[in-house]
Amino acid sequence: MSTSAPASDLLLESRDLTKHYPVRGGFFSRQAAVVRAVDGLSFEVRRGETIALVGESGCGKSTLGRVLVRLEDPTSGLLRFGGVNTTALSRREIFALRRKIQMIFQDPYSSLNPRMTIGEIVREPLEIHRMGRRSEQEQRVEGLLAEVGLSGEMMSRYPHEFSGGQRQRIGIARALALDPELIVADEPLSALDVSVQAQVINLLVRLQREHNLTYVLISHDLMVVEYLSDRVAIMYLGKIVETGTREDVFERTAHPYTRALIASSPVPDPAQRGEARPIEGEIPSPINPPAGCAFHPRCPFAIDECRMAVPPLEPVGKKSSPEHFAACIRKHEI
Amino acid sequence: MFGFFRLDPITRKRLRRFRGIKRGWYALLILLTATVLSLFANFIANSRAIAVYYEGRLYFPTFVYYDMATFGQEDDWGFDDSEADYRRMREEFAGTGNWVLMPPIPFDPYENDFTYADPPPNPPDSRHLLGTDSQGRDVLARLIYGFRISIFFALSLTLVSQIIGTIIGCLQGYLAATFDILSQRFIEIWSSLPFLYVVILIGTLVTPSFGLLLFVMSLFAWIGITYYMRTETYREKAREYCLAARSMGASPFRIVFKHILPNALTPLVTLTPFQIVAAIFALTALDYLGYGLPAPTPSWGEMIDQALQPANRGYLWLSLSPFAAITITLTLVTLIGESVREAFDPKPYARYR
Numbered sequence: 001m002s003t004s005a006p007a008s009d010l011l012l013e014s015r016d017l018t019k020h021y022p023v024r025g026g027f028f029s030r031q032a033a034v035v036r037a038v039d040g041l042s043f044e045v046r047r048g049e050t051i052a053l054v055g056e057s058g059c060g061k062s063t064l065g066r067v068l069v070r071l072e073d074p075t076s077g078l079l080r081f082g083g084v085n086t087t088a089l090s091r092r093e094i095f096a097l098r099r100k101i102q103m104i105f106q107d108p109y110s111s112l113n114p115r116m117t118i119g120e121i122v123r124e125p126l127e128i129h130r131m132g133r134r135s136e137q138e139q140r141v142e143g144l145l146a147e148v149g150l151s152g153e154m155m156s157r158y159p160h161e162f163s164g165g166q167r168q169r170i171g172i173a174r175a176l177a178l179d180p181e182l183i184v185a186d187e188p189l190s191a192l193d194v195s196v197q198a199q200v201i202n203l204l205v206r207l208q209r210e211h212n213l214t215y216v217l218i219s220h221d222l223m224v225v226e227y228l229s230d231r232v233a234i235m236y237l238g239k240i241v242e243t244g245t246r247e248d249v250f251e252r253t254a255h256p257y258t259r260a261l262i263a264s265s266p267v268p269d270p271a272q273r274g275e276a277r278p279i280e281g282e283i284p285s286p287i288n289p290p291a292g293c294a295f296h297p298r299c300p301f302a303i304d305e306c307r308m309a310v311p312p313l314e315p316v317g318k319k320s321s322p323e324h325f326a327a328c329i330r331k332h333e334i
Numbered sequence: 335m336f337g338f339f340r341l342d343p344i345t346r347k348r349l350r351r352f353r354g355i356k357r358g359w360y361a362l363l364i365l366l367t368a369t370v371l372s373l374f375a376n377f378i379a380n381s382r383a384i385a386v387y388y389e390g391r392l393y394f395p396t397f398v399y400y401d402m403a404t405f406g407q408e409d410d411w412g413f414d415d416s417e418a419d420y421r422r423m424r425e426e427f428a429g430t431g432n433w434v435l436m437p438p439i440p441f442d443p444y445e446n447d448f449t450y451a452d453p454p455p456n457p458p459d460s461r462h463l464l465g466t467d468s469q470g471r472d473v474l475a476r477l478i479y480g481f482r483i484s485i486f487f488a489l490s491l492t493l494v495s496q497i498i499g500t501i502i503g504c505l506q507g508y509l510a511a512t513f514d515i516l517s518q519r520f521i522e523i524w525s526s527l528p529f530l531y532v533v534i535l536i537g538t539l540v541t542p543s544f545g546l547l548l549f550v551m552s553l554f555a556w557i558g559i560t561y562y563m564r565t566e567t568y569r570e571k572a573r574e575y576c577l578a579a580r581s582m583g584a585s586p587f588r589i590v591f592k593h594i595l596p597n598a599l600t601p602l603v604t605l606t607p608f609q610i611v612a613a614i615f616a617l618t619a620l621d622y623l624g625y626g627l628p629a630p631t632p633s634w635g636e637m638i639d640q641a642l643q644p645a646n647r648g649y650l651w652l653s654l655s656p657f658a659a660i661t662i663t664l665t666l667v668t669l670i671g672e673s674v675r676e677a678f679d680p681k682p683y684a685r686y687r
Binding site for chain 1: 342343344345573574575577578579580581582583584585588592593596597
């Protein structure tokens with residue numbers, strides 16, 4: 001991908017980022033294989049935008065999210081945040097970095113410690129980073145809760161007294177506590193009712209506007225992605241297969257996998273029923289990915305050449321924006 | 335910092351549920367009362383008086399030595415420099431304005447009472463409610479002191495083994511990887527050491543004492559705890575609230591103490607009563623075999639051993655009292671344990687009755 005944005009706009013930049021997990025046969029045996037959860041990813045995140053990482057389960061999008069918030073260290077590659085390479089930082093520098101990158105978790109039922117009050121949960125990041133005195137922290141917590149639509153009286157309550165949507169809003173308040181620049185949201189809506197999803201989506205949009213936040217949204221729900229994101233990256237087996245603006249990806253789809261994803265996404269319109277053709281088969285094992293294009297065993301357009309070499313991520317061109325890239329040798333024919 | 339000392343609603347709900355299980359709650363009350371009372375055993379079974387009023391002065395001889403001269407006593411040979419005989423005082427003081435307050439059981443557990451015409455053991459009567467043993471010692475007094483030793487030995491052993499087991503189990507679960515594998519192999523080897531032989535070996539080298547026995551048994555008792563704490567830590571560590579804490583930059587210390595431990599303590603609490611049962615039983619068994627606490631110490635195992643000696647056949651009171659005491663105590667603790675388990679069961683409708 002070529003850099004099309006001015007450097008000042010660039011918040012996060014990754015080059016050939018990989019995360020491999022070793023698989024061992026036993027304690028004394030040598031490493032038997034590697035799981036290539038994230039396999040050579042290059043992408044950019046610009047200040048103030050929402051970029052969505054989309055893919056089916058097992059494609060490595062959650063691993064990528066964890067690498068971004070440094071719950072996991074990348075195996076290799078470059079990860080720049082605000083121009084600083086974060087893969088070569090000391091522990092203290094990483095600690096400082098954590099203030100700027102926060103995460104919203106998928107499951108609001110397990111992301112809040114059941115034995116802490118809401119006030120303690122939201123105050124914890126402030127306590128860890130020693131921001132202000134206790135009374136100041138408590139004031140800030142009250143402000144944060146108000147921002148996500150919860151009253152300060154709820155500070156002394158425990159998570160089980162709240163609904164899923166309220167819990168997720170508490171998780172969002174916690175992520176906001178340190179005034180981060182980037183928020184990685186790992187499937188923030190998938191555990192919520194549809195009616196509650198809308199509330200949380202609106203909250204996320206409002207907070208982004210008010211705090212000039214940048215979102216990395218990890219999701220498999222294309223409806224949410226289409227609504228929320230400025231740019232989209234489609235992942236398959238640890239690699240980005242297509243990326244571009246929302247219009248590029250949804251209206252000028254270039255990769256067969258993206259097409260299949262869009263086709264299998266449920267549409268709330270009975271007239272369109274039956275048109276969708278789901279992708280056949282399952283995602284292959286990331287320990288031993290297929291040769292050539294990893295998608296070829298499931299691709300309806302696959303030809304012999306697809307088995308030969310991994311297709312590079314190339315500009316789609318034509319009517320698309322210059323940011324539209326796809327990794328498919330037949331992208332112009334489809 | 336140590337959030338688990340405060341009662342959160344989950345714990346409060348479980349305690350409420352425990353109180354609702356009557357048999358466990360009352361067993362706990364009875365056992366707690368007995369334990370607290372046993373702390374005051376010196377005021378319950380003792381040959382020394384609790385208080386003496388003599389010639390205008392008050393004496394509290396429970397922990398202080400007074401000779402016969404202090405109270406104007408003499409022994410059968412006319413000497414007055416041995417310890418005062420408080421049991422005689424009630425008669426001696428009659429009508430003098432002096433008085434004496436004796437414990438309900440006016441014998442200490444080491445004292446040999448040879449005042450009977452028959453040689454000991456003497457059967458229960460109004461002087462010795464549960465009779466005397468083969469050395470003329472009061473059985474009830476020995477039972478009470480034996481209870482105190484057993485219960486506090488069990489509590490100390492449980493506490494020590496839980497602390498060690500929790501630290502090691504948490505480290506295994508939290509650090510995982512190499513430390514977990516190596517320590518787990520060590521534990522497997524260590525736990526295959528025959529505990530009894532180690533105790534016997536040590537017993538032949540030095541005279542066992544309360545502290546030494548506690549130490550030796552702690553060497554083995556922590557192992558079982560690590561299994562539970564290790565898996566609990568593994569499980570809690572992977573929960574999203576722990577990930578959230580890590581992504582904020584929380585220190586490992588904070589994650590373990592604030593997030594993992596409060597959520598991982600359930601098996602520990604549930605196990606505690608059963609560990610106490612096991613500890614009481616182990617100490618009794620060691621004493622019975624003669625490898626436990628040294629000779630004059632009042633202990634239930636020693637009492638059972640004495641009762642089962644061929645020479646003591648037919649003296650039923652010798653065997654009935656320690657057996658009854660052990661049975662009642664262990665039943666109470668087991669009732670508590672079973673109720674705690676039921677109260678802490680996440681599936682509230684499961685019943686194992």
